[in-house]
Amino acid sequence: MSDAGSDGPKISVIGSNMMDLITYMERMPHPGETIEAPDFELGFGGKGANQAVAAAQLGADVTMVTRVGDDMFGDEVIENFTSYGIDTSHIEKVADESSGVAPIFVDQTGENRIFIIKGANDHLLPGVVENSEKLIAESDMILLQLEIPLETVYRAIELAEKHDTISLLNPAPMQPDLSMDRLGGLDYFIPNESELSTFTGKDLDGLNSEKLRNAADTLISADIKNVIITLGAEGSYLVKEEEDKIIPAPDVDPVDTTGAGDAFIGSLAYFRHSYNLSRALKLANRYAALTTTRRGTQKSYFTGEEFRAKTDLTK
Numbered sequence: 001m002s003d004a005g006s007d008g009p010k011i012s013v014i015g016s017n018m019m020d021l022i023t024y025m026e027r028m029p030h031p032g033e034t035i036e037a038p039d040f041e042l043g044f045g046g047k048g049a050n051q052a053v054a055a056a057q058l059g060a061d062v063t064m065v066t067r068v069g070d071d072m073f074g075d076e077v078i079e080n081f082t083s084y085g086i087d088t089s090h091i092e093k094v095a096d097e098s099s100g101v102a103p104i105f106v107d108q109t110g111e112n113r114i115f116i117i118k119g120a121n122d123h124l125l126p127g128v129v130e131n132s133e134k135l136i137a138e139s140d141m142i143l144l145q146l147e148i149p150l151e152t153v154y155r156a157i158e159l160a161e162k163h164d165t166i167s168l169l170n171p172a173p174m175q176p177d178l179s180m181d182r183l184g185g186l187d188y189f190i191p192n193e194s195e196l197s198t199f200t201g202k203d204l205d206g207l208n209s210e211k212l213r214n215a216a217d218t219l220i221s222a223d224i225k226n227v228i229i230t231l232g233a234e235g236s237y238l239v240k241e242e243e244d245k246i247i248p249a250p251d252v253d254p255v256d257t258t259g260a261g262d263a264f265i266g267s268l269a270y271f272r273h274s275y276n277l278s279r280a281l282k283l284a285n286r287y288a289a290l291t292t293t294r295r296g297t298q299k300s301y302f303t304g305e306e307f308r309a310k311t312d313l314t315k
Contacts, residue, residue, distance in 0.1 A: 007059075008055075008058070008059040008060040008061055008270060008273065009055075009060050009061065009140040009141060009269070009270060009272075009273035010060070010061045010063075010138065010139050010140045010141075011052075011055050011060045011061065011062050011063075011139060011140060011141050011142070011143060011269050011270070012062075012063045012064075012065060012132070012135055012136060012139040012141075012142045012143070013048050013049075013051055013052040013055075013062065013063070013064050013065065013066075013142070013143045014048070014065040014066075014124070014129060014132070014142055014143070014144055014148070014152070014153075014156050015046070015047060015048020015049070015051070015052075015065075015066060015124075015143065015144060015145045015147060015148055016046040016047055016048040016049065016066065016100055016118070016121040016124075016145060016147030016148055017044070017045075017046035017048060017049040017064075017066050017068060017077050017099070017100060017121070018044075018045045018046035018049065018099075018100040018101055018102040018116060018121075018147075019042065019043075019044065019045065019073045019076075019077070019099060019100070019101045019102070020041075020042070020043040020044065020045035020101075020102050020104055020258070020297055021040075021042060021101060021102065021103045021104065022040065022041045022042070022043060022104045022105075022106060022258065022296070022297075023037045023039075023040050023103070023104070023105050023106070024037060024038055024039040024040070024041075024106050024295075025037040025038070025105055025106065025107060026038070026107070026108055027107065028105065028107075028113070041295070041296060043296050043297050043298065043299060044076075044077060044080045044297070044298050045102055045104075045258075045259065045297045045298065046066075046100055046102065046121070046147060047145040047147050047170065047172060047262050048064070048066060048143070048144075048145050048147065048148070049064065049066070049077070049080075049081070049298070050259050050262030050263070050266065050297055050298055050301075051143050051145070051170070051262045051265045051266035051269070052064045052081070052084075052086055052143070052266065053081075053084050053086070053266065053298045053301055054262060054263045054265070054266025054267050054270075054287070054298075054301050055143075055266040055267070055269050055270045056084045056085055056086050056266075057084065057266075057301045057302065057303050057304065058266075058267060058270040058271075058287075058302075058303070058304045058307065059270065059304045060269065060270045060273075061087075062084075062085075062086045062087065063086070063087040063089070063090060063135060063139075064081050064086050064087065064088060064090065064091055065090040065091070065124070065128065065129070065132050065135070066090075066091050066121070066124060067091070067092055067093070067094050067120040067121060067123045067124045067128070068091060068092075068093055068094070068099050068120050069093065069094055069097045069098040069099035069100075069119050069120040070093045070094065070095055070096065070097065071098050071099055073098075073099035073101075074093050074099050074120075077099060078091055080298075084298075090128075090132055090135065093120075094120040094123045097119055097120045097123065098117075098119040098120065099119050099120055100116065100117060100118050100119040100120060100121045100147070101116075101117050101119065102114055102115065102116045102117070103115045104258055106256055106258060109254075110254040110255050110256050110257045110292060111257060112256070112257055112258045114258075116147060116173070118147060118148075121147055121148050122148070122149060124148040124149065124152055125149060125151070125152055126149075126151050126152050126154075126155040128152065129152055129155045129156045129159060130155065130159070133159050133163075136156065136159045136160055136163055136165055137159075137163035137165065139165050140165070140166060140273060141165065141166040141167070141168060141269050141272070141273075142156060142160050142165055142166070142167050142168070143168050143170070143265060143266070143269055144156055144157070144167065144168065144169045144170070145169070145170045145171075145172055146170075146171055146172060146173055146174065146175050146178065147172075147173065150175060150177060150178060150179075150182075153169065154179075154182040154183075157169070157182070157183065157185060157186055158185075160185075161185040166187045166188075166272075167185075167186050167187050167188070168186075168187060168188040168190065168265070168268075168269060169183065169186055169188070169189055169190070170190050170191075170261070170262075170265050171189065171190075171191050171195050171199065172191070172192070172195060172261065174191070174194075174195040174198045174199060176198075178199060180199075180218075180219065180222045181222070183219075183222060183223075183224055184222055184223035184224070185223060186223075186224045186225070187225050187226060188225070188226045188227075188228060189219055189224045189226070189227050189228070190227075190228045190229075190230060190264075190265060190268075191227075191229060191230070192229065192230045192231070192232070192261065193212075193229060193230075193231060196212070196215050196216070196227075196229055197215070200215045200218045200219070202214065202215040202218075209237065209244070209246065212229055212237055212239070213239055213244050216229065216237075216239035216244070217239070220239065220240065220241055225240065225241075226238065226239070226240045226277070227239040227240070228268075228281065230261055230264060231246075231249075232249075232257075233249055233251075233254075233289075234246075234248065234249060235247050235248040235249035235285050236249070236264070236281050236284075236285055238277065238278070238281060245278065247278065247281040247282055247285055248285070249285040249286070249288070249289050250285065250286050250289050252289045252290065252292060252293050253293065254289075254292035254293065255292065255293060255294070255295055256292060256294065256295045256296065256300065257292050258296070258297050258300075259291065259296075259297035259298065259300060259301075260288045260289070260291055260292050261288070262297075263287055263288040263291040263300075263301055264284050264285070264287070264288035265284075266301075267283065267284045267287035267288065268280055268281065268284035271283045271284055271287075283311070283313070286311055287302065287307060290302055290307070290310060
Protein backbone atom coordinates (compact mmCIF):
# COMPACT_ATOMS: atom_id res chain seq x y z
CA MET A 1 0.00 0.00 0.00
CA SER A 2 1.52 3.32 -1.05
CA ASP A 3 1.48 6.58 0.86
CA ALA A 4 -0.19 8.34 -2.08
CA GLY A 5 -2.84 10.85 -1.09
CA SER A 6 -0.71 12.56 1.58
CA ASP A 7 0.42 16.17 1.28
CA GLY A 8 3.23 15.36 -1.12
CA PRO A 9 4.24 17.19 -4.28
CA LYS A 10 2.01 17.13 -7.36
CA ILE A 11 3.99 15.26 -10.01
CA SER A 12 2.88 14.58 -13.57
CA VAL A 13 4.67 11.85 -15.51
CA ILE A 14 4.46 12.17 -19.27
CA GLY A 15 5.88 8.93 -20.51
CA SER A 16 5.82 5.26 -21.21
CA ASN A 17 4.37 2.11 -19.73
CA MET A 18 5.44 -1.44 -20.49
CA MET A 19 4.63 -4.98 -19.49
CA ASP A 20 7.87 -6.48 -18.18
CA LEU A 21 8.61 -10.06 -19.25
CA ILE A 22 11.42 -10.93 -16.82
CA THR A 23 13.60 -14.03 -17.24
CA TYR A 24 16.05 -14.88 -14.46
CA MET A 25 18.96 -16.82 -15.92
CA GLU A 26 22.41 -18.14 -15.21
CA ARG A 27 23.76 -16.93 -18.56
CA MET A 28 22.66 -15.80 -22.00
CA PRO A 29 22.39 -18.61 -24.59
CA HIS A 30 24.90 -18.77 -27.42
CA PRO A 31 23.58 -18.31 -31.00
CA GLY A 32 21.41 -21.31 -31.90
CA GLU A 33 21.47 -22.63 -28.33
CA THR A 34 18.44 -23.35 -26.12
CA ILE A 35 18.95 -23.39 -22.37
CA GLU A 36 16.63 -23.65 -19.39
CA ALA A 37 16.13 -20.57 -17.21
CA PRO A 38 15.34 -21.05 -13.52
CA ASP A 39 12.55 -18.49 -13.18
CA PHE A 40 10.21 -16.06 -14.98
CA GLU A 41 7.98 -13.21 -13.84
CA LEU A 42 5.42 -10.97 -15.52
CA GLY A 43 5.27 -7.45 -14.15
CA PHE A 44 4.39 -3.84 -14.85
CA GLY A 45 7.12 -1.51 -16.07
CA GLY A 46 8.13 1.16 -18.54
CA LYS A 47 10.36 4.03 -17.48
CA GLY A 48 7.54 6.53 -17.10
CA ALA A 49 5.32 4.13 -15.22
CA ASN A 50 8.12 3.04 -12.92
CA GLN A 51 9.00 6.61 -12.01
CA ALA A 52 5.34 7.37 -11.36
CA VAL A 53 4.98 4.38 -9.04
CA ALA A 54 8.16 5.22 -7.09
CA ALA A 55 6.97 8.77 -6.48
CA ALA A 56 3.47 7.61 -5.55
CA GLN A 57 4.79 4.95 -3.17
CA LEU A 58 6.60 7.64 -1.22
CA GLY A 59 3.54 9.88 -1.02
CA ALA A 60 3.45 12.13 -4.07
CA ASP A 61 0.20 13.11 -5.78
CA VAL A 62 0.91 11.56 -9.19
CA THR A 63 -0.87 11.81 -12.53
CA MET A 64 0.18 9.57 -15.42
CA VAL A 65 -0.08 10.80 -19.01
CA THR A 66 0.38 7.82 -21.33
CA ARG A 67 -1.20 5.55 -23.92
CA VAL A 68 -1.95 1.81 -23.73
CA GLY A 69 -2.98 -0.72 -26.34
CA ASP A 70 -6.40 -2.28 -26.75
CA ASP A 71 -4.91 -5.73 -26.11
CA MET A 72 -5.03 -7.93 -23.01
CA PHE A 73 -2.51 -5.73 -21.18
CA GLY A 74 -4.22 -2.33 -21.57
CA ASP A 75 -6.83 -2.64 -18.80
CA GLU A 76 -4.32 -4.32 -16.50
CA VAL A 77 -1.88 -1.45 -16.86
CA ILE A 78 -4.57 1.11 -15.99
CA GLU A 79 -5.73 -0.97 -13.02
CA ASN A 80 -2.15 -1.22 -11.81
CA PHE A 81 -1.77 2.57 -11.80
CA THR A 82 -5.03 2.87 -9.89
CA SER A 83 -3.82 0.39 -7.28
CA TYR A 84 -0.97 2.79 -6.42
CA GLY A 85 -3.30 5.78 -6.14
CA ILE A 86 -2.12 7.29 -9.43
CA ASP A 87 -4.56 9.50 -11.37
CA THR A 88 -5.37 7.73 -14.67
CA SER A 89 -7.68 10.37 -16.18
CA HIS A 90 -5.04 11.23 -18.79
CA ILE A 91 -4.58 7.64 -20.00
CA GLU A 92 -6.30 6.45 -23.17
CA LYS A 93 -6.33 3.24 -25.23
CA VAL A 94 -5.08 3.24 -28.82
CA ALA A 95 -7.28 1.20 -31.16
CA ASP A 96 -5.64 -1.65 -33.07
CA GLU A 97 -2.33 -1.17 -31.30
CA SER A 98 -0.44 -3.35 -28.82
CA SER A 99 0.66 -2.19 -25.41
CA GLY A 100 4.37 -1.67 -24.88
CA VAL A 101 6.34 -4.70 -23.74
CA ALA A 102 9.87 -5.15 -22.38
CA PRO A 103 11.61 -8.55 -22.39
CA ILE A 104 14.18 -8.38 -19.55
CA PHE A 105 16.98 -10.84 -18.80
CA VAL A 106 18.51 -10.81 -15.30
CA ASP A 107 21.73 -12.71 -14.54
CA GLN A 108 23.01 -14.17 -11.28
CA THR A 109 24.67 -10.90 -10.21
CA GLY A 110 21.42 -8.93 -10.58
CA GLU A 111 22.54 -7.15 -13.75
CA ASN A 112 19.96 -6.89 -16.52
CA ARG A 113 19.62 -6.66 -20.31
CA ILE A 114 16.43 -5.09 -21.66
CA PHE A 115 14.65 -4.84 -25.01
CA ILE A 116 11.64 -2.57 -25.50
CA ILE A 117 8.79 -2.64 -28.01
CA LYS A 118 7.05 0.74 -27.70
CA GLY A 119 3.62 -0.15 -29.13
CA ALA A 120 0.99 2.37 -27.99
CA ASN A 121 3.66 4.56 -26.39
CA ASP A 122 4.51 5.86 -29.87
CA HIS A 123 1.02 7.41 -29.98
CA LEU A 124 1.76 9.77 -27.09
CA LEU A 125 2.01 12.70 -29.50
CA PRO A 126 2.55 16.47 -28.88
CA GLY A 127 -1.19 17.10 -29.14
CA VAL A 128 -1.71 14.94 -26.06
CA VAL A 129 0.63 17.18 -24.10
CA GLU A 130 -1.08 20.31 -25.37
CA ASN A 131 -4.41 18.89 -24.20
CA SER A 132 -2.78 18.38 -20.79
CA GLU A 133 -1.45 21.95 -20.49
CA LYS A 134 -3.65 22.72 -17.49
CA LEU A 135 -2.29 19.65 -15.71
CA ILE A 136 1.29 20.76 -16.42
CA ALA A 137 0.55 24.26 -15.16
CA GLU A 138 -0.85 22.87 -11.89
CA SER A 139 2.04 20.43 -11.29
CA ASP A 140 5.08 21.02 -9.10
CA MET A 141 7.19 18.92 -11.47
CA ILE A 142 6.88 16.92 -14.68
CA LEU A 143 8.96 13.82 -15.41
CA LEU A 144 9.95 12.85 -18.96
CA GLN A 145 11.87 9.99 -20.59
CA LEU A 146 12.68 8.90 -24.16
CA GLU A 147 10.38 5.91 -24.68
CA ILE A 148 7.90 8.32 -26.30
CA PRO A 149 8.25 10.57 -29.41
CA LEU A 150 10.90 13.28 -29.09
CA GLU A 151 8.58 16.04 -30.28
CA THR A 152 6.31 15.23 -27.34
CA VAL A 153 9.23 15.62 -24.94
CA TYR A 154 10.21 18.98 -26.46
CA ARG A 155 6.65 20.29 -26.30
CA ALA A 156 6.30 19.25 -22.66
CA ILE A 157 9.52 21.10 -21.75
CA GLU A 158 8.23 24.23 -23.52
CA LEU A 159 4.91 24.14 -21.67
CA ALA A 160 6.59 23.50 -18.32
CA GLU A 161 8.84 26.53 -18.83
CA LYS A 162 5.83 28.62 -19.87
CA HIS A 163 4.07 27.81 -16.59
CA ASP A 164 7.16 27.82 -14.30
CA THR A 165 6.74 24.11 -13.64
CA ILE A 166 9.94 22.21 -12.83
CA SER A 167 10.91 19.82 -15.63
CA LEU A 168 13.08 16.69 -15.42
CA LEU A 169 14.28 14.61 -18.35
CA ASN A 170 15.77 11.15 -17.95
CA PRO A 171 17.25 10.60 -21.46
CA ALA A 172 16.73 6.86 -21.55
CA PRO A 173 16.92 5.01 -23.74
CA MET A 174 19.19 7.55 -25.45
CA GLN A 175 17.94 8.59 -28.89
CA PRO A 176 20.51 9.60 -31.51
CA ASP A 177 18.22 12.40 -32.75
CA LEU A 178 17.86 14.07 -29.35
CA SER A 179 18.63 17.75 -29.92
CA MET A 180 20.50 19.76 -27.30
CA ASP A 181 19.08 22.91 -28.89
CA ARG A 182 15.55 21.82 -27.92
CA LEU A 183 16.37 21.25 -24.24
CA GLY A 184 17.03 24.86 -23.19
CA GLY A 185 15.15 25.76 -20.01
CA LEU A 186 15.14 22.19 -18.72
CA ASP A 187 15.61 22.09 -14.95
CA TYR A 188 17.10 18.60 -14.56
CA PHE A 189 18.85 16.40 -17.14
CA ILE A 190 19.64 12.99 -15.61
CA PRO A 191 21.61 10.57 -17.81
CA ASN A 192 23.81 7.66 -16.83
CA GLU A 193 27.46 7.69 -17.87
CA SER A 194 26.81 5.85 -21.14
CA GLU A 195 23.94 8.15 -22.13
CA LEU A 196 25.99 11.25 -21.35
CA SER A 197 28.88 9.93 -23.43
CA THR A 198 26.62 9.14 -26.38
CA PHE A 199 24.82 12.49 -26.23
CA THR A 200 27.91 14.67 -25.92
CA GLY A 201 30.27 12.53 -28.02
CA LYS A 202 32.84 12.53 -25.21
CA ASP A 203 34.69 9.47 -23.89
CA LEU A 204 34.10 8.93 -20.19
CA ASP A 205 35.47 6.46 -17.68
CA GLY A 206 33.55 6.13 -14.44
CA LEU A 207 34.42 8.46 -11.60
CA ASN A 208 36.82 10.65 -13.55
CA SER A 209 35.16 13.82 -12.33
CA GLU A 210 37.10 16.09 -14.67
CA LYS A 211 35.82 14.26 -17.75
CA LEU A 212 32.30 14.05 -16.34
CA ARG A 213 32.34 17.77 -15.54
CA ASN A 214 33.59 18.67 -19.02
CA ALA A 215 30.84 16.62 -20.66
CA ALA A 216 28.18 18.06 -18.36
CA ASP A 217 29.39 21.61 -19.04
CA THR A 218 28.32 21.11 -22.65
CA LEU A 219 24.76 20.80 -21.35
CA ILE A 220 25.01 23.60 -18.82
CA SER A 221 26.09 25.93 -21.63
CA ALA A 222 22.90 24.96 -23.48
CA ASP A 223 20.80 26.48 -20.64
CA ILE A 224 20.11 23.22 -18.81
CA LYS A 225 20.13 24.18 -15.13
CA ASN A 226 21.22 20.94 -13.42
CA VAL A 227 22.94 17.82 -14.78
CA ILE A 228 22.87 14.74 -12.56
CA ILE A 229 24.87 11.76 -13.80
CA THR A 230 23.83 8.43 -12.30
CA LEU A 231 26.77 6.13 -11.59
CA GLY A 232 25.04 2.95 -10.42
CA ALA A 233 26.57 1.56 -7.23
CA GLU A 234 28.90 4.58 -7.06
CA GLY A 235 26.02 7.02 -6.54
CA SER A 236 25.38 10.19 -8.54
CA TYR A 237 27.34 13.23 -9.70
CA LEU A 238 25.71 16.65 -9.58
CA VAL A 239 26.90 19.38 -11.96
CA LYS A 240 25.49 22.89 -12.05
CA GLU A 241 27.03 26.15 -13.16
CA GLU A 242 28.51 27.07 -9.79
CA GLU A 243 29.33 23.64 -8.30
CA ASP A 244 29.82 19.94 -8.79
CA LYS A 245 29.94 17.06 -6.32
CA ILE A 246 29.69 13.29 -6.12
CA ILE A 247 26.93 11.95 -3.87
CA PRO A 248 27.93 8.38 -2.89
CA ALA A 249 25.43 5.52 -2.70
CA PRO A 250 25.17 3.12 0.24
CA ASP A 251 26.55 -0.42 -0.01
CA VAL A 252 23.92 -3.13 -0.50
CA ASP A 253 23.87 -6.72 -1.77
CA PRO A 254 21.79 -6.47 -4.98
CA VAL A 255 19.63 -9.31 -6.26
CA ASP A 256 17.95 -7.44 -9.15
CA THR A 257 18.91 -3.99 -10.46
CA THR A 258 15.92 -3.76 -12.83
CA GLY A 259 14.15 -0.42 -12.38
CA ALA A 260 16.69 1.02 -9.93
CA GLY A 261 17.37 4.03 -12.18
CA ASP A 262 13.65 4.78 -12.36
CA ALA A 263 13.38 4.42 -8.58
CA PHE A 264 16.11 7.05 -8.30
CA ILE A 265 14.24 9.47 -10.60
CA GLY A 266 10.83 9.02 -9.00
CA SER A 267 12.16 9.29 -5.46
CA LEU A 268 14.30 12.33 -6.32
CA ALA A 269 11.19 14.09 -7.63
CA TYR A 270 9.50 13.37 -4.32
CA PHE A 271 12.40 14.27 -2.01
CA ARG A 272 13.33 17.44 -3.90
CA HIS A 273 10.02 18.97 -2.82
CA SER A 274 11.08 18.92 0.85
CA TYR A 275 14.89 18.93 0.84
CA ASN A 276 17.77 20.79 -0.78
CA LEU A 277 19.18 19.12 -3.87
CA SER A 278 22.20 17.48 -2.22
CA ARG A 279 20.07 15.96 0.52
CA ALA A 280 17.41 14.86 -1.97
CA LEU A 281 20.10 13.14 -4.05
CA LYS A 282 21.45 11.30 -1.02
CA LEU A 283 17.98 10.02 -0.15
CA ALA A 284 17.26 9.07 -3.77
CA ASN A 285 20.55 7.13 -3.91
CA ARG A 286 19.51 5.21 -0.81
CA TYR A 287 16.00 4.56 -2.08
CA ALA A 288 17.28 3.24 -5.42
CA ALA A 289 19.89 1.06 -3.73
CA LEU A 290 17.33 -0.51 -1.42
CA THR A 291 15.10 -1.47 -4.34
CA THR A 292 17.91 -3.64 -5.75
CA THR A 293 17.62 -5.88 -2.69
CA ARG A 294 14.20 -7.03 -3.92
CA ARG A 295 13.28 -8.84 -7.12
CA GLY A 296 11.11 -7.26 -9.78
CA THR A 297 10.58 -3.69 -10.86
CA GLN A 298 7.65 -1.75 -9.40
CA LYS A 299 7.02 -4.36 -6.73
CA SER A 300 10.55 -3.74 -5.43
CA TYR A 301 9.74 -0.09 -4.65
CA PHE A 302 9.41 0.77 -0.96
CA THR A 303 6.51 2.73 0.46
CA GLY A 304 7.27 5.85 2.43
CA GLU A 305 6.65 3.98 5.66
CA GLU A 306 8.98 1.15 4.66
CA PHE A 307 11.69 3.57 3.58
CA ARG A 308 11.48 5.62 6.78
CA ALA A 309 11.84 2.41 8.80
CA LYS A 310 15.21 1.84 7.12
CA THR A 311 16.42 5.44 6.88
CA ASP A 312 17.13 8.27 9.29
CA LEU A 313 15.79 11.23 7.33
CA THR A 314 17.57 13.69 9.63
CA LYS A 315 21.08 12.55 8.59
